[in-house]
Amino acid sequence: MNRSHFYLVSAAVLAAPSAVHATVYMTPEQAGAAMFPGEALHPFFRELTAGQVTEIKRAAGEAPLSKDLHAWRASSGGWLIVDRVVGKHEFITFALALDASGAVKGIEILDYRESYGSQVRDARWRAQFTGKRAGQSLQLGREVKNISGATLSSKHVTDGVRRLLATYAIVLAHAS
Numbered sequence: 622m623n624r625s626h627f628y629l630v631s632a633a634v635l636a637a638p639s640a641v642h643a644t645v646y647m648t649p650e651q652a653g654a655a656m657f658p659g660e661a662l663h664p665f666f667r668e669l670t671a672g673q674v675t676e677i678k679r680a681a682g683e684a685p686l687s688k689d690l691h692a693w694r695a696s697s698g699g700w701l702i703v704d705r706v707v708g709k710h711e712f713i714t715f716a717l718a719l720d721a722s723g724a725v726k727g728i729e730i731l732d733y734r735e736s737y738g739s740q741v742r743d744a745r746w747r748a749q750f751t752g753k754r755a756g757q758s759l760q761l762g763r764e765v766k767n768i769s770g771a772t773l774s775s776k777h778v779t780d781g782v783r784r785l786l787a788t789y790a791i792v793l794a795h796a797s
Contacts, residue, residue, distance in 0.1 A: 645732040656718035662693035680787035706781040708735040708774040755790035759783040
């Protein structure tokens with residue numbers, strides 16, 4: 622390969638758009654402060670047992686992607702849980718806030734790595750989860766409206782919320 626051809630190919634590769642579009646919207650600490658304003662959050666990190674993973678999968682229809690549970694207990698008795706799901710190809714990291722009774726208080730998308738489908742960050746779409754509890758039906762296209770152009774992200778975030786509600790019921794509801 623001659624030198625001019627090498628530079629032409631190198632310039633084309635560098636100018637090509639990246640296949641992955643990663644945007645970090647907030648950290649877990651920022652999400653905690655937004656969803657539990659003025660409250661202290663205490664880390665409650667655990668490794669799920671094989672039995673807990675099996676129970677969560679049975680209750681939610683989805684197994685956790687990791688055995689690592691990243692949760693914080695709020696001074697009000699609520700919980701902040703940070704987890705991730707796969708969008709279409711890349712991870713979506715989200716935070717789920719639960720009140721002291723285990724009902725969804727809010728959800729925040731912390732980072733989104735796909736090149737499209739980030740409409741799951743829309744506050745009106747995320748508000749559909751407010752008040753949901755473990756054991757309630759939570760299906761995309763029924764209780765949760767789909768977003769055209771973000772179908773897989775919508776489905777996987779919905780599945781992730783259902784899974785974290787099951788995780789709360791199985792692991793966190795009776796934690797001290």
